[in-house]
Amino acid sequence: MPMEYDVILRGGLIVDPANGVNRVADLAIADGKVAQVGDVTGRAKIERDVTGMVVMPGIIDSHVHLSPWLGGAAGHRMLALAGVTCALDMAGPIDGVTRFAAEQGCGLTIACIDYVRPGHTVESVNPGMAELRDTLARARASGAIGLKILGGHFPLSAEASGRVMQVTADEGAYVAFHSGTVDTPQNVDGMRQSCELAAGNPLHLPHINSYTRGLDGSALIEAEDAIEMLGRHPNIWSESYLAPINGNSGKCANGVPEAVATQRNLERGGFEASKEGLAQAIRDGWAMVHVLKDGINHLQGGPEGLLAWQAAESDIGISFYAxxxxxxxxxxxxxxxxxxxxxxxxxxxxGGIPRNDLCSRGLGLVHLDALSMEGFVIKTSMNPARVLGLSARKGHLGVGADGDVTVIDLARLTPVASFAHGKPILADGQVLGRSSRMLVPPEGAEHVRAMGMDVLIAEPGSMIPGRAA
Ligand SMILES: [Zn+2]
Known part of the structure; x- marks a missing residue:
């Protein structure tokens, strides 16, 4: 009697660098796991001819926003449409992330690190070790795998930033640091300071682009500087992005945009750093408002963007070409x-910020031969699985791996189908996934299960493993 599978993908180009596979084959998933790669003879509930397509381990976006504070409710749908099967929320707040994951989930596996924010999760810009241990314990009990230092947005003192990374190292928790402290800006010098403050402890240093914008000189020289710095710090894991736009807050108080980054971007465009200046910048298309339309956020400048910003009483995301x-x-x-x-x-x-461009821009690099297809898989699935401590089960397509797969039409720079644990998330532009599975620390499992979600356990010490020096 022929084997009955959940899913069979027939005739795709399987690109699985972790297992040295780059050949045309069928792939079968049973019980949520990869069951066979090769000539598959059985039948499945879902069978799909993927001749001419690339079949890769599910895309893992290691930096997204899926909270009410950043990104908003549309993020899960936007990630699903982008072919992503697993993602790391890079700020929290954790309670908003779990709520949206339960209510708005589209079948993805989600992890979250919770922010260390003065006035919110710590009292001041200079929390001590004991307070930070409590902050981490609260975050973990709510389902977060670790902490995010908000640096450039809401900085801590340099000493406290270092203490956060000491606490997360002691406890085997995840940590990311948006460079910058109360006395160091978010630039290549801020990044150098972050590397030093980590003091050899594990660290995810996010969006290297954001420190290499060439504000004080050549952006390329800064990028080289950043690369050289990271080369000397095998304890630090890093990512970069491809989008020309940033993501800021449009919120104004007392006639001025609250976020310093928003003020700077207005000045850079020749606008006044005031509420009226922001209104003019939106009208002129220099600032673009994140407008929700058909269940996803779009960039909108001009009169329509201005109306959306006014309707939200300025409390809405905006982006600039930065x-x-x-x-x-x-x-x-x-x-x-x-x-x-x-x-x-x-x-x-x-995530909820409209720049989910791993396929639309990342595969452009494959067309340019700037990145091989294997390179794309390494950077968007295999390495992110490793930093999350998931490389035994995700980031590859060996038999027994989680049935997380993204099917790509390389000619159109787009995902055509995706699966997580063998369940369909995306099929030809339709989002089919429901609910979420969360990667949580052991002490957060009960809380997240009680919200109706499945969990994967992130064992302390399994994350940000570092590379051989
Ligand atoms: Zn971010």
Whole structure:
């Protein structure tokens, strides 16, 4: 009697660098796991001819936003449409992330690190070890795998930033640091300071682009500087993104945009750093408002964007063209002497922020021969699985791996189908996935299960493993 599978994908080009596979074959999934790669003879509930398509381990976006604070409720749908099967929320707040994951889930596996924010999760900009241990314990009990230092947005003191990374190292928790402290800006000097403050402890250093915008000189020289710095710190895992736009808050108080980054971007465009200046910048298309339409966020400038910003009483996301092209390309493709990628991951800082472009822009690099297809898989699935401590089960397509798969139409730079644990998420532009599975620490499992979600357990110490020096 022929074997009955959940899914069979027939005739695709399987690209699985972790297992050295790059050939045309069938792939079968049973009981949520990869069951066979080769000539599959059985039948399945879902069978699909994927001749001419690339079949890769599910895309893992190692930097997204899926909270009410950042990104908003549409993020899960936007990630599903982008072919992503697993993602790391890079700020929390954790309670908003779990709520949206339960209510808005589209079948993805989601992990979250919770912010260390003065006035919210810590009292001041200079929390001590004991307070930070409590902050981490609360975050974990709510389902977060670790902490995010908000640096450039809501900085801590340099000493406290270092203490956060000491606490997460002691406890085997995840940590990411948006460079910058109360007395160091978010630039290449801020990044250098972050590397020093980590003091050899594990660290995810996000969006290297954001420190190499060339505000004080050449962006490419800064990118080279950043790469050289990371080369000296095998304890630090990094990612970069490809989008030309950033993501800011449009919120104004007392006639001024609250976020310093928003003020700077207005000045850069020749606008006054005031509420009226922001209104003018939106009208002129320099600032683009994140407008929800048909269940996803779009960038909208002009009169329509202005109306949306006014309707939200300015409390809405906005984006500016802030990222020069040269470092985006260089950071995505640069390699170390041993052939490994200088920046470990390719991510988006997307989710609810409309720049989920791993396929639309990342596969453009494959067309340019700037990145091989294997390179794309390494940076968008294999390396992110490793940093999350999931490389035994995700980031590859060996028999027994989770049935997380993204099917790509390379000619159209687009995902055509995706599956997580053998369940369909995306099929030809339709989002089919429901609910979420969350990667949580052991002490957060009960809380997240009680919200109706499945969990994967992130064992302490399994994450940000670092590379051989
Ligand atoms: Zn971010």
């Amino acid at each position: 990222n020069p092209p040269e470092p985006r390309l260089h950071l995505a493709t640069a390699r170390r002497a041993d052939g490994s990628y200088a920046i470990d991951g390719l991510a988006t800082d997307g």
